[in-house]
Amino acid sequence: MNTIEGASLAPQATIGILGAGRVGTAIARLALAAGYRVKLATSKPAEENSLIIEIVTPGAEAVSASEAAAADLVIVAIPLHKFKDLDSHALSGKIVVDAMNYWSATDGEIPDFVNTALTSSEVVAAFLSASHVLKSFNHIGYHEMEPDALPAATGERRALAIAGDNCAAKTVLRRFIERIGFDAVDAGGLEAGRLFEPGSEIFNGRFNATELNELLHTVRIPT
Numbered sequence: 001m002n003t004i005e006g007a008s009l010a011p012q013a014t015i016g017i018l019g020a021g022r023v024g025t026a027i028a029r030l031a032l033a034a035g036y037r038v039k040l041a042t043s044k045p046a047e048e049n050s051l052i053i054e055i056v057t058p059g060a061e062a063v064s065a066s067e068a069a070a071a072d073l074v075i076v077a078i079p080l081h082k083f084k085d086l087d088s089h090a091l092s093g094k095i096v097v098d099a100m101n102y103w104s105a106t107d108g109e110i111p112d113f114v115n116t117a118l119t120s121s122e123v124v125a126a127f128l129s130a131s132h133v134l135k136s137f138n139h140i141g142y143h144e145m146e147p148d149a150l151p152a153a154t155g156e157r158r159a160l161a162i163a164g165d166n167c168a169a170k171t172v173l174r175r176f177i178e179r180i181g182f183d184a185v186d187a188g189g190l191e192a193g194r195l196f197e198p199g200s201e202i203f204n205g206r207f208n209a210t211e212l213n214e215l216l217h218t219v220r221i222p223t
C-alpha cells in the first residue's frame with residue numbers, strides 16, 4: 001500500500017540508516033547537523049555498535065536493523081552483495097534510498113547484477129517490492145559528503161541525482177537532500193539510475209544542479 005501520498009519530512013523526522021560504514025556515518029553526521037533524529041544499524045546487534053556510533057556519529061542512536069527500517073526515511077549503505085539480507089517485510093511501505101553501487105572491479109562479480117538489463121537499484125527494488133526504492137547518494141564519495149555540503153543560502157552548491165518511480169517519495173528525499181546541504185535533481189524513473197552508476201560521467205564528477213540536469217539529458221549510457 002502506498003502510505004506516502006502527500007508525504008513530507010518533518011524537521012524532526014527520523015532517518016534510519018542501514019550500514020554504519022563510511023557512507024552511512026557521513027550521511028548520519030549531515031542529517032544530525034540538519035536537526036534530524038538519526039538511527040544507525042548494521043548487521044550486528046545494536047549494543048555492539050553503540051560505543052563506536054557514539055564516537056563516530058555523536059547524537060545518533062545505535063539500533064537494530066528493524067528499528068532503523070521503521071524510520072521516516074531509510075537509507076541503505078551496505079555492501080551491495082548483502083542486499084538480500086535486507087528485511088523486505090520491515091521495509092514494506094517505506095521510502096528506501098539505495099546508496100549502493102555495483103562495482104565489479106572492487107566487489108567482484110555478483111550474479112544478481114550480471115547478465116541483466118536492470119540497473120542495480122531496479123534489482124534491489126525487485127527484492128524490496130513493497131518499498132518505494134529511490135537511488136541517490138551513490139555518485140558522491142563518502143569523503144566529499146561533509147566538505148561539499150553547503151547551506152542553500154550560499155548559492156550554487158553540489159547537486160545529487162534522484163531516480164525513482166514514486167513522485168511523493170522523491171519529494172521527501174529532495175527535501176532531505178536540500179536540508180543536509182545539496183541541491184537535488186530528479187533524474188526520472190528508477191531505470192534512470194543507470195545514468196549515474198559507476199562508469200558514468202556523472203559518477204566521476206562534481207556538478208551543480210544546472211550541469212547535472214544537462215548531463216542527465218545528454219549523457220551516454222555506459223555499456
Ligand SMILES: NC(=O)c1ccc[n+]([C@@H]2O[C@H](COP(=O)([O-])OP(=O)(O)OC[C@H]3O[C@@H](n4cnc5c(N)ncnc54)[C@H](OP(=O)(O)O)[C@@H]3O)[C@@H](O)[C@H]2O)c1
Binds near residue numbers: 041080086100143
Ligand atoms: N565509499 C564511498 O565513497 C561510496 C560512495 C557512494 C556509495 N557507496 C556505496 O555505499 C555502500 C556502502 O559503502 P561504504 O564505503 O560505506 O561501506 P563500508 O564502509 O564497508 O560500510 C558498510 C556498512 O554496512 C554494514 N552492513 C553490512 N551488512 C549489513 C546488513 N545486512 N545490514 C545492515 N548493515 C550492514 C557494515 O557493518 P557490519 O559488517 O558490521 O554489519 C558497515 O557498517 C556500498 O554499496 C558502496 O558501493 C560508497
